[in-house]
Amino acid sequence: MFGSLTDKLDGIFKQLRGRGKLTEKNVKDTMREVRQALLEADVNYKVARDFVAAVQEEALGTKVLESIEPGQQMVKIVHDEMVKLLGEKAVELHPIDKHPTVYMVCGLQGSGKTTLCGKIALMAKRKNKKPLLVAADIYRPAAVQQLKMVADQLGVEHFHLEGKQPPEICREAVSYAKKNFVDLVILDTAGRLHVDTELMAELQEIQKQVEIDETLLVADSMTGQDAVNVSAQFHEQITLTGVALSKLDGDARGGAALSIRKVTGCPIKLASTGEKPSDLEPFHPDRMASRILGMGDIVTLVEKAQESIDMDKAAQMQEKLLKAQFDFEDFLDQMNQLKKMGPLENILGMIPGIGKQLKGIQVDERDMERMAAIVKSMTIEERRKPNIIDGSRKKRIAKGSGNTVQSVNQLLKQFSAMQKMFSQFGKNKKKLKGLSLPGGMPPI
Ligand SMILES: Nc1nc2c(ncn2[C@@H]2O[C@H](COP(=O)(O)OP(=O)(O)OP(=O)(O)O)[C@@H](O)[C@H]2O)c(=O)[nH]1
Numbered sequence: 001m002f003g004s005l006t007d008k009l010d011g012i013f014k015q016l017r018g019r020g021k022l023t024e025k026n027v028k029d030t031m032r033e034v035r036q037a038l039l040e041a042d043v044n045y046k047v048a049r050d051f052v053a054a055v056q057e058e059a060l061g062t063k064v065l066e067s068i069e070p071g072q073q074m075v076k077i078v079h080d081e082m083v084k085l086l087g088e089k090a091v092e093l094h095p096i097d098k099h100p101t102v103y104m105v106c107g108l109q110g111s112g113k114t115t116l117c118g119k120i121a122l123m124a125k126r127k128n129k130k131p132l133l134v135a136a137d138i139y140r141p142a143a144v145q146q147l148k149m150v151a152d153q154l155g156v157e158h159f160h161l162e163g164k165q166p167p168e169i170c171r172e173a174v175s176y177a178k179k180n181f182v183d184l185v186i187l188d189t190a191g192r193l194h195v196d197t198e199l200m201a202e203l204q205e206i207q208k209q210v211e212i213d214e215t216l217l218v219a220d221s222m223t224g225q226d227a228v229n230v231s232a233q234f235h236e237q238i239t240l241t242g243v244a245l246s247k248l249d250g251d252a253r254g255g256a257a258l259s260i261r262k263v264t265g266c267p268i269k270l271a272s273t274g275e276k277p278s279d280l281e282p283f284h285p286d287r288m289a290s291r292i293l294g295m296g297d298i299v300t301l302v303e304k305a306q307e308s309i310d311m312d313k314a315a316q317m318q319e320k321l322l323k324a325q326f327d328f329e330d331f332l333d334q335m336n337q338l339k340k341m342g343p344l345e346n347i348l349g350m351i352p353g354i355g356k357q358l359k360g361i362q363v364d365e366r367d368m369e370r371m372a373a374i375v376k377s378m379t380i381e382e383r384r385k386p387n388i389i390d391g392s393r394k395k396r397i398a399k400g401s402g403n404t405v406q407s408v409n410q411l412l413k414q415f416s417a418m419q420k421m422f423s424q425f426g427k428n429k430k431k432l433k434g435l436s437l438p439g440g441m442p443p444i
């Protein structure tokens, strides 16, 4: 997420940290570079200008110049100002507290509306609420079918009325929801290439006919300032209650995320970080600022782990790890759990300090797949007692998994090294208290 901005800011602050002492001049020089980095990330120029002025004022007004670690202090001021820019406090979605609560999802073509509708439905389902996905896009031929597929995949209900206009579909959906104990109605509206009067009129009409609790705009963060302008236009015409930033996992430069709140005044409520239904996070200004500044985001990481990992299993796993009773069956299990948390690169990027080290290193998920294939070609006995794997077994496993004996050897070697490491950890368990991550992930 925002890799290039993070790298640039990191480089700028590194220079500053190298200087024992700060002067008014190098604070100003630094902030000029920060401003440049923000502009290159497609941050709105007024937002960048005001941001830099605020940081500079704070830095020169406080005792930064005389502090022991001026570089650190500067990073803290930048972080705090960035949190303010992103909206200070997290703003939650309207609670699902009625029968039904209604969310309308709107945005330009391809911004990620239908995907977001599915994500919200899953989120509701995980809270034991009953969602209803409503197809209110009657213009794009496959749109209704697409939403139905999303609904089927998630095992949630889908609503559409053939041959009717979107406002009527939405109104009927709500009365259906009332009769059928639906908790959350999610309206998936049509997209357009540009903001046009026809679309706005339609959305306004839906707002008239249906009592909507949350009007969400999906803003594609890859489109930078365009996303900001689109948000402002939508907000002007249909009064949004929140923005969902989509495609934060791609090579978005950060401009949309950093400018939308300030330019529109509308809170960012959600962050979409992938194509899968579970790739959705509530938007937290402080965590986002930490990620942009390369400080990681351990809180989101832990939350993700808690959402997708079976906690009882995790506790058992931790116990096994520390007693060095961890076998290949557990290994397979652990890999599956990790996969549920989303793309490996995203996860590693949230660990403080790791994001930077990973720069340039491709985390190859195929490697994980290959390891899993090798383990799957072992018999249960071999998985439990890897030391019985001799030459002929290795050959069989290699053949069965479409790998070379060398790869099998390599995995066995890595595994045995890991076991050794954990048995050391086990012996030093007391020392390690508080170091292990929730979710039973090995201590890092
Ligand atoms: N990488 C990534 N892809 C996303 C994300 N959200 C949506 N997409 C992809 O973007 C494309 C468009 O998503 P849709 O949800 O169909 O967008 P839409 O706004 O409903 O599009 P229209 O209905 O045609 O206006 C799809 O290929 C999605 O898989 C995201 O957060 N990350």
Ligand SMILES: [Mg+2]
Binding pocket: 113, 114, 115, 137, 143, 188, 189
């Ligand atoms: Mg759609």
